Amino acid sequence: MAATAQSPTFEKSYTLFCLDDGQRTQYIVDQVAHSACPILIVGEAGTGKRNIAERIHDASSQAGRRFVVIDCATASASELQGALTSGGTIYLRSLAQLKPALQSVLLSPASGRRTPRLIASSRYPLADAVRVGGIGEDFFYSIAGITLQTVPLRHRRSEIVAIAEQMLAQAAIELAKPRPVLNEELKQLLLHYSWPGNLTELDSAMKACVLIGDQEFALGAIRASMNKHRTPKSGASLKEVSKVASMRAERELISQVLYATGGNRKQAAKELKISYKALLYKLKQIGREPVNGAANGDMS
Known part of the structure; x- marks a missing residue:
């Protein structure tokens, strides 16, 4: 009305x-x-x-x-x-x-x-x-x-998964890639994230999911954004806050570089100026285990 x-x-x-x-x-x-x-x-x-x-x-x-x-x-x-x-x-x-x-x-x-x-x-x-x-x-x-x-998208919770599905379908057509099926873990993350970038941010996440073909990447990127928008608990020491901030920055940078390299871990390691082994260790730290078939660093 x-x-x-x-x-x-x-x-x-x-x-x-x-x-x-x-x-x-x-x-x-x-x-x-x-x-x-x-x-x-x-x-x-x-x-x-x-x-x-x-x-x-x-x-x-x-x-x-x-x-x-x-x-x-x-x-x-x-x-x-x-x-x-x-x-x-x-x-x-x-x-x-x-x-x-x-x-x-x-x-x-x-x-x-x-x-x-x-x-x-x-x-x-x-x-x-x-x-x-x-x-x-x-x-x-x-x-x-x-x-x-x-x-705002955060006030449209009941529609978020359906909107994400539409964006996946459109991205699959635009990028000429297979359309992923959202798993339950990713659906729950979509529902519980605040989406400060609204539809634009969701669309970017779904395009990344289609482009790289790895839902673990999408999960990691969204978790990185969620952590970036969280406020440290009151009473935390400066050392604790610095450590958390450093991990957030690393997670965000790694996610961005992986996106830019199309998920190629070897290329990402070169861009980050660290060894391939060090990158795999950091991916494990932030909850992004290498998927089967991706051990050589190429996920495209």
Whole structure:
């Protein structure tokens, strides 16, 4: 259901839709696609804001025209004016960073132009930018009449495994590799991880799983990320904290290098400037035993 949100400093209100699951997201995309109204998509990094904008464009009457991405942090007046003449859809990324002078360009009458559809995104609620004067109130209401709120992946636990399966299937097609079947241990890890990078981080993990063909690698990489985001227990000694931090850094670096070398352990050892035997020992320390057939270091 739509909710009406209102800042105490504003006289008007805007309609907010929460995209809290895949089915609801698709329904709302279908509904708003056929309207010419500007749309604001708000949510954390990696929650799929651009993907939603592209889906709205593809389902709209503008589908045959251009989808133009404007980075508001670096946009110029000429770039905006050029985009406004092309019709199609303009996707304004990081709208809170758009300079006030450029906001007026978007508000100017589009005389003699093909009017493009405006879809904007922001990591943060724009009402805060309005209060401090970064975003004009007129501009805010012209762009945020329909606001879509994406939901962090950590609040979509019931969908995580299904989303991961879809990403695995897509990655297998893109990389022309066999599609792995998620084992129960990896499924449980997916469910219990907080996913600070949201969909983008999950997609990277699934692509790595397909690329290397080793679920143990995916498990190790996710565990490394989990440990990186944990806070040391209070009362721990400096020596203990240093040791934990060192192990985390080693685990993360090894996982990154293995990913970069496609799982080739011998090449990874060269990149890390350690012996192959030392790498195998460290892999055992961090819970990544060599899999059968990978003793020579080549997992591709």
